[in-house]
Every structure is written in structure tokens, then in C-alpha cells.
């Protein structure tokens with residue numbers, strides 16, 4: 169049985185990424201894109217987070233699919249090319265293969281080594297579905313290689329990963345998703361909804377400290393990618409709900425005065441100062457529906473769980 173094709177559009181050691189990191193660390197306040205949280209270890213730690221009782225998004229989204237996937241599939245139709253944005257372990261798409269019946273599967277992720285492994289194993293389980301892996305960073309633009317094919321497309325973007333972008337960036341990405349979907353394209357997307365602060369903050373600051381490890385792993389990435397001498401022991405994980413902007417924020421907070429040095433730059437952080445590492449925006453159903461329409465989707469349908477903690481939209 170063939171292994172899936174893999175196309176690499178993303179180079180981790182590029183000068184552009186090093187510049188992006190150095191600029192972010194030098195900014196006030198210091199900030200680093202959440203895309204840097206994901207290397208092979210970061211992806212494994214994220215998968216561990218999804219197993220935590222406090223991390224409701226994965227199991228709530230799964231429960232919505234368990235009940236409503238057939239209705240969603242009826243809106244979407246079979247035989248499409250299913251394009252999984254930020255596929256990670258590819259598990260969510262795989263659970264839907266039976267009901268969505270895609271003709272082919274294209275998995276896109278920045279965490280290239282992890283994606284390769286996940287896709288190889290998935291292809292062994294589903295030898296009849298043609299699969300393609302694409303190592304890409306779609307944070308500034310979403311571009312697919314011609315090998316993704318021209319059949320009718322279903323863009324799949326679960327896990328509320330779109331929440332990592334500001335609403336303005338999310339709008340830009342959704343417009344690109346609409347363009348990549350082309351005529352007859354459909355989008356299946358999972359969105360985390362606004363809820364009680366305590367539920368939100370526990371989900372991003374679990375007592376087992378798996379999320380802390382996920383966040384702190386960024387310091388090791390700074391070493392690998394930028395040659396920066398950041399020490400994990402010098403920082404602690406902070407997660408808080410910023411109600412004004414309707415987003416969970418993750419930060420790395422200096423435990424003492426720290427100077428980060430890398431070739432060509434340095435950043436001093438006083439004790440208590442933070443590096444902002446992730447946003448996770450929380451929407452209302454109405455607010456996200458408006459965003460989809462602003463992005464050019466004219467037909468939308470939405471399913472939620474009984475507590476209205478999470479929503480899955482189909483848009484075309």
C-alpha cells in the first residue's frame with residue numbers, strides 16, 4: 169500500500185520565521201504567534217490536553233458531531249476533497265470519513281513531522297481514500313499546491329483553531345477559505361462559545377499542568393529556531409480570560425528578571441513581565457454567523473451542544 173504524498177511548503181529554519189520571532193520578542197509587550205507552540209512535542213502535548221477533563225472543547229465538539237454529523241453531511245454531500253486545516257493527529261477528520269465519504273483527504277499543518285506520522289498511519293487504516301499531506305503555515309496566506317486537486321472541496325477547520333486569530337485576521341482567513349473552496353465549496357468549522365470565566369480559565373490552566381508544559385515548550389522552540397538561551401525554569405504559565413476582547417490569553421511570565429539573548433538581539437524582561445503566546449477568541453453563535461457572512465458565505469447552518477458551550481457551522 170502506498171504512503172501518502174507529502175508536499176512541504178513550510179521551512180522551519182527560514183530567515184523569515186527567525187525575523188518574525190525576533191520582532192515579536194522585541195515588541196512591547198513581547199508576543200509570539202501560537203503557531204510556534206507546535207513542533208512534534210507541542211503537538212503531542214496538545215493531544216494530551218484534549219484528554220483532560222477540564223478541556224471541554226474537544227469532547228463537546230465530538231458530542232455535537234456524534235449527534236448531528238449526518239445532518240451536516242446531508243448539507244455537504246459526499247465525494248468531496250476534504251481539506252483539514254491544522255489537521256494535527258487527523259483524528260477528527262478520520263472519525264467523519266464514514267459519514268462525509270470524502271473522495272480524497274488533504275491534511276495541512278505547520279507541525280510537519282507530526283503530520284507525516286499521523287497521515288502515514290491514517291492511510292494504512294483507510295487505504296481506499298487518496299491522501300495528501302501539506303506542510304504549510306497558513307497564518308499569512310492560505311495556499312494549496314495543485315496536487316490538492318480541483319474536485320468539489322470541503323474545508324474542515326475544527327477545534328476552534330480559528331479562535332487563535334483576531335476577528336480581523338479570522339475574517340481575512342475565512343475569505344481565503346472561501347476562495348480556496350471555490351464554486352460549490354463548503355466549510356465545516358468548530359467554534360468555541362462565550363461561557364463562564366471559571367470554566368474557560370480551568371480549560372487553559374489545568375491542575376495537571378499539561379497546558380503549562382505546552383506553553384513552556386515554546387521556550388525550547390525559541391532555542392531551536394532562534395538560538396535563544398531561554399530557560400524553562402525562569403518562566404511560569406499564565407492563562408486568563410480577557411472579557412473585553414472575549415478571549416483566553418496565554419502568557420509566559422518571568423519569575424525573576426531575565427535577559428533573553430539570541431544572535432543579533434536581546435530582550436530584558438523584569439520579574440512579572442510576560443510574553444503573550446496565544447489568544448483563543450470565544451464567539452457567540454450570532455457573532456460568528458455574521459463573520460461568515462461578512463467573509464462571503466451566504467448559506468450557514470449551526471449545531472450546538474445542550475449547554476451551548478461549542479458550535480459547529482456548515483457554510484457555503
Ligand SMILES: C[S@@+](CC[C@H](N)C(=O)[O-])C[C@H]1O[C@@H](n2cnc3c(N)ncnc32)[C@H](O)[C@@H]1O
Nearest residue numbers: 203206254255256277278279305306307326327
Ligand atoms: C488547536 S490544534 C487543533 C488540532 C486538531 N485540528 C483538533 O481540532 O484537535 C491547532 C493545529 O493547527 C496547527 N497550526 C497552528 N498554526 C498553524 C499555521 N499557522 N499553519 C498551519 N497549521 C497551524 C497546529 O500544528 C495544530 O495541529
